[in-house]
Amino acid sequence: MLATAVALLACAQARSESSAHLLLGQKHTSEDGFLVPETGTNFGALLSFAGADWPIHVAVDLLDMSADGGSRFGPDVELDTLEVAVGVRKFWKVGPARTYVGGGIAMIRATYEERRDERFSDPVRNAESDAYGPWACGGVAWRLGRHFDLGFDVRWEIAGTDFEEIYETPANIDVGGFSYGLTFGYAW
Numbered sequence: 186m187l188a189t190a191v192a193l194l195a196c197a198q199a200r201s202e203s204s205a206h207l208l209l210g211q212k213h214t215s216e217d218g219f220l221v222p223e224t225g226t227n228f229g230a231l232l233s234f235a236g237a238d239w240p241i242h243v244a245v246d247l248l249d250m251s252a253d254g255g256s257r258f259g260p261d262v263e264l265d266t267l268e269v270a271v272g273v274r275k276f277w278k279v280g281p282a283r284t285y286v287g288g289g290i291a292m293i294r295a296t297y298e299e300r301r302d303e304r305f306s307d308p309v310r311n312a313e314s315d316a317y318g319p320w321a322c323g324g325v326a327w328r329l330g331r332h333f334d335l336g337f338d339v340r341w342e343i344a345g346t347d348f349e350e351i352y353e354t355p356a357n358i359d360v361g362g363f364s365y366g367l368t369f370g371y372a373w
Contacts, residue, residue: 201373202239202276206231206326208338210366212250214264214359222264225252227364231338233274233285244287246270250364260299266360268293270320270342281328283336288321293344295360316360318344326368336368 212227229248235241248268255261272289298311319342326336342361 202235202237204233204370204372206368206370208366208368210364212362212364214362222252222254222262225250225264227366231368242274242276244272244274244289260301263298265296266293282325284325286323288319290317291320291342291344292317293360295346297348312348314346314348316344316346318342318361326370332371332373334370334372338368339365
């Protein structure tokens with residue numbers, strides 16, 4: 186939050202090269218042997234702040250993922266994550282397109298819930314946990330007019346957490362993973 190405040194102040198005092206994008210896509214996690222949905226819907230905002238002469242942008246991304254799963258004989262499972270990722274992005278202009286790469290640290294709040302048949306003594310089990318880890322992204326955005334653009338973003342995160350309330354032994358669950366999505370944004 187401090188980095189965002191500093192970036193906004195600097196952008197307000199100089200000609201800005203900043204942008205804000207909405208992201209809609211998919212996130213894939215991989216868990217062997219645990220009841221974790223492997224694919225979820227990812228929605229969020231990708232914010233990049235920089236002054237006119239800055240070589241890199243300050244990146245602040247807010248992402249929300251929701252995944253549901255289950256099997257015929259197992260419980261229904263829901264995994265939700267809320268993520269704040271801070272770091273940097275480097276942009277390059279290639280004709281009407283802007284390509285970029287970036288990376289930083291992600292803080293992820295994960296909520297896990299199992300819903301079983303009422304015959305079980307504990308039909309609902311849930312847990313919350315926090316995870317921290319690195320993230321890296323890349324993408325491209327094509328300019329549509331003077332300020333709007335349409336693009337594609339890919340991201341990789343490594344963030345594991347333990348849901349000790351659910352499993353008898355601590356199980357490191359990867360709430361990071363690979364995600365991709367379409368972006369629509371405004372640059373100023």
